[in-house]
Amino acid sequence: MAGKTLFDKIFDAHIVREQADGTVLLYIDRHLVHEVTSPQAFEGLRMANRKPWRVGAMLAVPDHNVPTTNRLRGIDDLVSREQVETLDRNCAEFGVQEFAMNDKRQGIVHVIGPEEGFTLPGTTIVCGDSHTSTHGAFGALAFGIGTSEVEHVMATQTLLQKRAKTMQVRVDGQLGVGVTAKDVVLAIIGKIGTAGGTGYAVEFAGSAIESLSVEGRMSVCNMAIEGGARAGMVAVDEKTIEYFRGRPFAPQGELFEQAAAEWRTLTSDLDAVFDKVVVLDAAEIAPQVSWGTSPEMVVPVSATVPDPANEPDAVKADGMRKALVYMGLTANTPIEQIQIDKVFIGSCTNARIEDLRAAAAVIGNGKVAANVTLAMVVPGSGLVREQAEKEGLDKIFLNAGFEWREPGCSMCLAMNADRLEPGERCASTSNRNFEGRQGQGGRTHLVSPAMAAAAAIAGHFVDVRQL
Amino acid sequence: MHAFTTHTGIVAPLDRANVDTDAIIPKQYLKSIKRSGFGPNAFDDWRYLTPGEPGMNHGQRAKNPDFVLNQSPYDQATILLARQNFGCGSSREHAVWALTDFGFRVVIAPSFADIFFNNSFKTGLLPIALPEDSVDELFREVAAHTGYQLTIDLASQKIIKPDGSAIEFSVDAFRKQCLIEGADDIDLTLKHAADITAYEAQRQQTAPWLFLDKRA
16 A cells, blocks of 8 residues: 555544545634634624633734734724634634734734644644645644634634645745745646645645745745645644744644644655646756746746747636736836836745845845835734844845835735735735735736845846846 | 526627636725625726725726626526636625626536635525536527527436527535525534544644644
């Protein structure tokens, strides 16, 4: 019999019961909660007179609606404020631990989970947020759910699930200088397509993935959903284990060692068989820039905007034409000639300390170009912000003309006041370039933190390898 | 949850691939803490010519005449026909609530994003995946006949065309049963509460570090 994949190991360890048709009642170890997708679920509990099954398995934080400036004066937008206050009230009523807006530990839900050691290897982790796949970087099975399922997990600590198919995406070899985890995952999505991972749990493997830091692996798993896969994961290694030592919610002392011994088994067996295998050569991956309105519309920085006339698939070509119109681009324009108006460094994809270090290193003593009207850095959490300030990174950003903001989702999806105006073009370290994502009519180009920083200084996209 | 047995309605053609949940319901409307009232803002950026914000009188906003759901009879449609990877992106169940609040009961496409597909069943919206050529043919038939209607019979898993011919579709047996009965998942699961408790007791022995339930 063939060995087990990492996915199968974690899935099997969480089966409460299995129906004859293969539907599994899957136990959920960790439930992260934010203000946008939880109010209707809490309300559902109230209406049915139910209590959360295991309140200690939950951790809540407001992140989507929070302002990134002048936070002590509260939230100006009344509708946003009501949503954040509703989370506060629900957490108080049901006894859920919350890092409220002005708590130093507040931040983007997918940044604080690992940072606090709430996320742990081998666990099942859910959140009413598609980027929950981020936590798979630690050898966990983590995926986004809708609000009805949020309520289901609150009430029962379980979910009804079918076993996903498994895909291994192997990136072999060594990444070039200036090529980051973000470029790796954009290249993967460019290759498999935005629906390539639909129905699969994807395990990222190969020497290039192994050589990434845990934070880099988080950026890769974060965008698994942009390739259609609800869950992305990476096997546990010593880097994973060391990451959790001393984290507030992680086990300590002897219990940590006991857990670590178990965590070391969280790899796919050598003879495990995946339903699908995709292989990329790390050496061939260049810094990536998305040009369209779907994350699969991505090319190397040295390339030109693709021409729909060369696309044989009619539906695809039509999508490309619509994207070019929306993006205000002409086919065959060199990417490096595209001028930008705004720069956003932040989001659950790229707002951790290593991302900020990478951006600051590119900036050095440079200044934001005159044509860039706003360049902002939004750290992923209060603790990331604090660490960056200790290292003097805030000074580098401020000196260059960037704004140094308070933590939250911010302009990744523009639910707060941070947004693009119609027609504005942004170099963004976030994860989605959908129409209107960063503000109605806004035009998003997805890039790595280093590439965003380089674009801020140049005023247009540049190949960070040539600086 | 709304039960779903059979449904007959007008089919609206939305001829785009990768329709994402940001397009189905833009972020500013996710600030609502309710499950209802999203219908006027389904496809907001495509449907209206002016930017929208929560609390506006959307009935007074200028509509985009080129958008299919603003055209008669598609403004009365209850079945949405779309292209591949429908519902990709965010996990927001608000996308499903917006479609059902608009009046849709069925979405037909060659493929769906996983989270959207899953969310649909929870609110009684039936997502039907059909082979690409069947979808192509439906697009052609909708274009050729004004007010084209289909009947969906979930029990027999058939889409019945105006000429009486039928296309079979597949649906997960458990989900089908839940839809037909309008069952509450949580009630069903809580029938197995003893199994959940037993699982926790056993897991606490083998992985005690998962049950620290610490408040930092």
